[in-house]
Amino acid sequence: MIPNSTQYLDADPAGIAAAADLLRQGLLVAFPTETVYGLGGDARNGEAVAAIYAAKGRPSFNPLIAHVASVEAAKRYVEWSDNAEQLAAAFWPGPLTLVLPLRAGHGVSSLVTAGLETLAVRVPAHPTARALLSAVDGPVAAPSANPSGRISPTTAAHVRAGLDGRIAAVLDDGPCSVGLESTIVGLAGSPALLRPGGVALEQIETVLGTRLAHHKPGDLLTAPGQLLSHYAPDAPVRLNATERRGDELLLGFGSVDCDRNLSARGDLIEAAANLFAYLHELDGTGRPIAVSPIPSEGVGAAINDRLRRAAAPRNS
Numbered sequence: 001m002i003p004n005s006t007q008y009l010d011a012d013p014a015g016i017a018a019a020a021d022l023l024r025q026g027l028l029v030a031f032p033t034e035t036v037y038g039l040g041g042d043a044r045n046g047e048a049v050a051a052i053y054a055a056k057g058r059p060s061f062n063p064l065i066a067h068v069a070s071v072e073a074a075k076r077y078v079e080w081s082d083n084a085e086q087l088a089a090a091f092w093p094g095p096l097t098l099v100l101p102l103r104a105g106h107g108v109s110s111l112v113t114a115g116l117e118t119l120a121v122r123v124p125a126h127p128t129a130r131a132l133l134s135a136v137d138g139p140v141a142a143p144s145a146n147p148s149g150r151i152s153p154t155t156a157a158h159v160r161a162g163l164d165g166r167i168a169a170v171l172d173d174g175p176c177s178v179g180l181e182s183t184i185v186g187l188a189g190s191p192a193l194l195r196p197g198g199v200a201l202e203q204i205e206t207v208l209g210t211r212l213a214h215h216k217p218g219d220l221l222t223a224p225g226q227l228l229s230h231y232a233p234d235a236p237v238r239l240n241a242t243e244r245r246g247d248e249l250l251l252g253f254g255s256v257d258c259d260r261n262l263s264a265r266g267d268l269i270e271a272a273a274n275l276f277a278y279l280h281e282l283d284g285t286g287r288p289i290a291v292s293p294i295p296s297e298g299v300g301a302a303i304n305d306r307l308r309r310a311a312a313p314r315n316s
Helices: 013-024 046-056 082-091 127-136 156-163 202-207 268-283 300-311
Strands: 007-010 029-032 039-043 065-067 095-099 117-123 169-172 181-187 194-197 248-250 289-291
Touching: 007 013, 013 039, 013 169, 029 156, 039 046, 039 127, 039 156, 039 268, 046 268, 082 095, 082 202, 095 194, 117 300, 156 169, 181 202, 248 268, 268 289, 268 300
Parallel strands: 007 169, 029 169, 065 117, 095 181, 248 289
Antiparallel strands: 029 039, 095 117, 181 194
8 A cells, every 4th residue: 555645743642543543554654663763564464564565665575573562462473482581571672683483373474474484573662662563552564664775764854765655654753762773583493693783692692691603604594684585385386477387376466367366456565465375375285386477567576586586496
């Protein structure tokens, strides 16, 4: 959903309530955290998450951080652990993101996780962000509120310069205090530093009483801020298909006879929202997958990037 114009809301109770209502409608709202301004969309709404990529011009589907209001809220979406409890007690609210296994019935869009079985989750310290998240009462996916490749925004004016007219609203509460992205720690296995940031590695290791593994080139990528990690179907994938061959299932786009349609009306935002879920579904049949041509304009470029990697030859 793309608004006709961007509202600029004060960070008072009326502005926060208005911003929360827009998020619940599936629209995008930029809001302050202690690190940078985030471009928020309902993490449970695939089309809202797809609209984040479209608004930013983000070139590919990376995992996004889900922002929540409290530890209790985080536990609705991820499998909690003793390590998570220790780190949350020490550093939440604050600039620390934890990557944990998704729990059953989480309801988070697979576009947030880039098809992975883990979720990056954070409780920000900024009081306006926490008030907004409490009002939404759900996870808000929020990368930095700037066009992809541009400098991260630490004021509402920075957001206006890059995204005015492309998002529903900006919740303005002055400059961010930290201005450095959150540290990301993976807790799906042995604790690992996935991205350095606003909480020092040494502080984290002191709390856990152990050294953290470090992400190395060639390792599986599991978090925002790293190179893209792609869900690779077990089945072979053929792109730009206009018909089925042999035993193939056809993942369609637009007006086409197919087994699953990313968007029958040819809407790239809807297609992006459905992409990971439909690939998983078709892959579960064990049959080869053919995919209709997807236009490379707008978010279609990201869809095609994801599909090319899904179709790439894999090592045996």
